[in-house]
Structure formats: structure tokens, C-alpha cells
Amino acid sequence: MKYSTGANKSKYDLRTFSYLPTTANHKGGVRYTPKFIDNQHRVGICTSISLTQNAHNATGVEYSPDFQYLIQKKYIDGNWTEGSSALSACKAAHKYGMVKYEDFKRFVNEDDRKLTYRKYIKKLQAISDEDIEKLLENAVKIEGYAKIPVSRDTLANAINSNESGLITRFVIDNLWYRAPIEPLRKAKNPISGHLVNLTNYAGNSFRIANSWGTDWADKGTAYFMLQDNTPTEAYAVFYKKIPKEVNKKETLNKVIKISQIMKLIDLLKRLGLI
Numbered sequence: 001m002k003y004s005t006g007a008n009k010s011k012y013d014l015r016t017f018s019y020l021p022t023t024a025n026h027k028g029g030v031r032y033t034p035k036f037i038d039n040q041h042r043v044g045i046c047t048s049i050s051l052t053q054n055a056h057n058a059t060g061v062e063y064s065p066d067f068q069y070l071i072q073k074k075y076i077d078g079n080w081t082e083g084s085s086a087l088s089a090c091k092a093a094h095k096y097g098m099v100k101y102e103d104f105k106r107f108v109n110e111d112d113r114k115l116t117y118r119k120y121i122k123k124l125q126a127i128s129d130e131d132i133e134k135l136l137e138n139a140v141k142i143e144g145y146a147k148i149p150v151s152r153d154t155l156a157n158a159i160n161s162n163e164s165g166l167i168t169r170f171v172i173d174n175l176w177y178r179a180p181i182e183p184l185r186k187a188k189n190p191i192s193g194h195l196v197n198l199t200n201y202a203g204n205s206f207r208i209a210n211s212w213g214t215d216w217a218d219k220g221t222a223y224f225m226l227q228d229n230t231p232t233e234a235y236a237v238f239y240k241k242i243p244k245e246v247n248k249k250e251t252l253n254k255v256i257k258i259s260q261i262m263k264l265i266d267l268l269k270r271l272g273l274i
Contacts, residue, residue: 006044010087037220039213058164097139
């Protein structure tokens with residue numbers, strides 16, 4: 001199967017939520033194995049999948065890229081043509097939010113991505129405004145996003161400060177469809193833009209997590225040398241911190257211990273020992 005692509009280049013957005021240092025270690029960043037590799041199959045929804053994969057790695061929650069793509073096309077892009085941009089994905093998640101895969105799969109799910117784009121998009125268009133509004137009631141919004149300058153140190157520092165990786169656009173050609181394909185090379189005969197997650201680095205070598213399933217390349221991942229294959233743009237996404245549930249038993253034990261210590265101190269004072 002030849003997977004679809006579908007990432008248009010973003011217009012520059014002045015919004016920023018981070019400050020990045022000017023230098024980075026030769027080796028650094030939190031080298032992680034992506035927790036989830038999704039599959040866009042025949043439809044060009046790499047922009048929404050790259051964001052939901054990024055969110056999955058950051059939060060552990062599987063969000064629906066199909067719902068994300070619906071929101072991007074309906075409310076941000078204002079069209080239903082195949083393809084979108086990293087900026088549209090970020091704007092949609094910031095303004096409207098993302099919903100869990102489980103909550104949306106009865107409308108559209110991964111199996112529908114095996115259809116033609118025309119049939120896939122018709123299923124999205126058939127979802128009523130009322131259903132969308134209900135889904136948005138439980139949507140989770142991202143805290144913010146920042147466009148990262150494409151250079152070795154800025155990308156490396158962004159990875160260091162954002163453990164979920166960066167959503168990153170490449171211009172690709174037919175070589176991307178071959179396996180094994182490490183390292184990724186610059187497109188000689190460009191066919192499209194494509195969005196992936198930039199996960200970690202070592203020197204000038206960077207690794208990506210793709211959206212073409214775990215059968216692609218090295219379990220869905222591959223690497224490239226920055227000087228040989230430079231991405232066209234990259235975005236860092238920031239997620240709201242979810243408060244950890246308070247351990248009531250642990251808190252009670254701490255209170256009891258403090259109370260016992262205070263009683264002992266009081267006793268020692270009364271005995272004139274302190």
C-alpha cells in the first residue's frame with residue numbers, strides 16, 4: 001500500500017509559549033520510544049495524527065485524529081480538500097480541543113482511513129453539528145504551541161524541554177515508501193509535504209516517529225541527518241498539567257507523624273530537657 005501524505009506548509013504564527021537556549025549538548029534530550037504509532041492508511045491526515053501521537057506520548061491518552069481532522073477542516077481550514085498544516089492542527093487543538101478515540105470511534109475510526117479520501121471525508125461531513133457540540137463538551141485543549149526555528153540547536157533544545165517531541169514537516173518523495181530506508185534522504189522528486197514527530201537526537205542525527213503503522217521502517221520510526229534532509233518547519237506543543245490524585249492514606253500518615261513529633265517536643269520542653 002502507498003500511504004497518503006497531506007501536509008501543507010504553515011503560515012508563520014507569531015504566538016509563542018517558550019524561550020529556547022542557544023546551545024545544546026552533542027548528545028541529549030530524553031530518548032524515548034514512542035508509546036503509540038498510528039496509521040493514516042490511504043487518507044492524508046498526517047497533520048492530525050502527528051498531533052494526537054504527540055499528545056499520546058505526553059499524556060498517555062489516545063485521542064482521535066479523525067475528530068481532530070474534522071475540526072481542522074470544518075473550523076480552521078474552511079475547506080474539505082485533502083491535506084492541512086501543522087499550524088491548523090495546533091490552532092484546532094488550542095481553540096476547540098481533542099476528544100478521546102473511544103468517544104469518537106462510533107462515527108469514524110481507523111478502518112475508515114482505508115477508504116478513499118472522498119468516502120472518508122463524506123463520513124466526517126455527515127456528523128451533525130449537535131453531535132460535534134456534545135463531543136466538544138468533553139474535549140481537552142492544549143495549553144499552547146510554538147513554532148521552532150529549524151536549526152540543530154533550536155530543534156535539540158526544543159526536544160530537551162518538551163519530552164513529547166516536535167511535530168515536524170518534511171518534503172518527501174517515493175523513497176519514503178521503501179523499507180528499510182535509514183537514513184532518510186532529501187527528496188529528489190518531491191511529491192508532497194508530510195508531518196511526523198521528531199523524537200530525539202544525537203549530534204546531527206534526529207529520529208522521527210511516522211504515522212504509517214509499525215510495519216514501516218524500524219517499527220514505525222526512522223532517522224535522518226540534519227545536513228542531508230532538513231525539515232521545512234517544526235512545532236512544539238504544550239499540554240496542561242493534570243493534577244495527581246492525592247493519596248489520602250499517605251497524607252494521613254504524614255499528619256499523624258507530625259502530630260507525634262509535636263507531642264514529643266512538648267513533653268521534652270515540660271521536662272526541661274530542651
